Amino acid sequence: MAWTDVDPAHEDEFNRWYDTEQVGRLVAVPGFLSGARFRALRGGPKYLAMYELEDHTVLRSAAYADAVRSQPSGRRMAVSPDTTARNVLMNGYRQIFPARTHPAENPTELPRYLQMGRISIMASMEEEFNDWYNTCYIPGYLKVPGVIQARRFVAIETEPKYLTVYEFENPGVPDTKEWMAARDSNPWSRRVRAAMRLDEGSPAVFERIFPRL
Numbered sequence: 053m054a055w056t057d058v059d060p061a062h063e064d065e066f067n068r069w070y071d072t073e074q075v076g077r078l079v080a081v082p083g084f085l086s087g088a089r090f091r092a093l094r095g096g097p098k099y100l101a102m103y104e105l106e107d108h109t110v111l112r113s114a115a116y117a118d119a120v121r122s123q124p125s126g127r128r129m130a131v132s133p134d135t136t137a138r139n140v141l142m143n144g145y146r147q148i149f150p151a152r153t154h155p156a157e158n159p160t161e162l163p164r165y166l167q168m169g170r171i172s173i174m175a176s177m178e179e180e181f182n183d184w185y186n187t188c189y190i191p192g193y194l195k196v197p198g199v200i201q202a203r204r205f206v207a208i209e210t211e212p213k214y215l216t217v218y219e220f221e222n223p224g225v226p227d228t229k230e231w232m233a234a235r236d237s238n239p240w241s242r243r244v245r246a247a248m249r250l251d252e253g254s255p256a257v258f259e260r261i262f263p264r265l
Contacts, residue, residue, distance in 0.1 A: 053100065053101070053102055053103075053141070053142070053143050053144075053145060053215070054100070054101040054133075054140070054141070054142045055096075055097040055099065055100050055139070055140070055141040055142075056097050056098070056099050056133050056137040056138070056139060056140045056141070057096065057097045057098050057099070057137060057138050057139045058098065058099060058133075058136055058137050058138075059136045059137070059138070062131050062136040065127075065131045066131045066136055066137075067261075069127045069131045070089060070099075070101070070262070071089065071262045073125065073127060074101075075087045075088075075089065075101070075262065077119050078103060078116075078119055078120075079103070080119070081110065081113070081115045081116050081119050082110070082113070082115055083105055083106045083107065083109075083110030083113065083115075083116075084103055084104075084105060084106075084110065085103075085104040085105060085106060086103065086104045086162055087101065087102070087103045087104075087162075088101075088102055088162040088260055088262060088263060089101050089102075089260070089261050089262040090102065090166065090258035090259060090260050090261060091258060091259055091261045092253075092256050092257065092258050093223050093257045093258065093259055094256060094257045095168075095253045095254060095255060095256025095257060096139070096252075096253035096256055097139045097140075097141065097253060100168070100256075100258055102162060104162070105144075108144045108145065108146050108208050111144045111208075141170075143207050143208070143209075143210045143215070144207070144208040144209070145205035145206065145207055145208065145215055146205060146206055146208060147203055147204070147205050148182075148204050148205060148206050149185070149186050149190065149202075149203060149204035150203070162260065163200065163219035163220070163260065164220075164221075164259065164260050164265055165219070165220040165221070165222060165223045165225075165257070165258065165259055165260070166217055166218060166219050166220060166257070166258050167217070167218040167220065167225075167226060167255050167256065167257045167258075168215065168216065168217050168218075168254065168255060168256050168258065169215070169216045169250060169251075169254045169255040169256075170212040170214070170215055170250065170251035170253075170254045171212055171213070171214040171215070171216065171248055171249070171250060171251070171254070172211060172212040172213060172214070172248070172249045172251070173213070173214065173247055173248055173249075174247040176247075177244065177247035180244065181244055181247065181248070184240055184241070184244045185204060185216070185244075186204070188238050188240055188241070189238075189241060189244075190202045190204070190216075192234040192235075192237050192238065193218065193231070193234050193235075195230075195234065196225065196228065196230045196231050196234050197225075197228070197230055198220055198221045198222055198224075198225040198228070199218060199219070199220060199221075199225060199231075200219040200220065200221060201218075201219045202216065202217065202218045202219070203216070203217045204216050204217075205217070212249075212251045216255075220257075223257050223259060226255075226257060
């Protein structure tokens with residue numbers, strides 16, 4: 053995952069470079085399954101690039117290093133996040149819910165609309181937090197009309213440690229009465245939320261901008 057805000061003076065060219073060069077260059081790396089870009093409708097940072105990988109170790113491969121750093125094009129040098137962006141977050145994640153043996157065996161189509169929450173949790177509550185999230189919190193949201201699926205991830209090296217991704221049929225799902233009811237449907241949630249911290253800009257709702265809808 054890569055989140056970023058972009059200097060408005062370079063935004064159009066940044067988007068052209070990312071759509072026509074950067075995504076294609078990365079998905080050609082062995083171990084990259086797919087890639088898509090999103091723009092925040094609420095929360096932030098504004099832009100998100102989301103890639104499905106066979107395994108997070110792909111991010112340490114020589115092929116990935118070559119694609120990201122070696123022989124940069126003139127356009128990359130002019131408008132890449134290194135030169136035009138701020139609030140850059142680049143994290144590799146491992147999926148922890150639902151569990152599956154290998155993403156390549158069951159690739160997930162990247163969604164049209166999604167909500168992401170980057171979450172930190174007190175160490176003393178971590179085991180309970182994961183149990184609550186997987187067995188109590190997510191199942192309630194999966195019953196809400198318009199929710200397609202939910203996945204949870206743990207960061208490989210960086211903070212915040214946890215990431216939750218909901219896929220929606222439309223961006224208005226978090227504003228519905230059903231979503232609000234699911235949020236407060238279990239008293240266990242009040243205890244766990246007191247130990248959680250959402251990262252700045254979270255939760256954010258995104259719409260896909262590449263490939264175009």
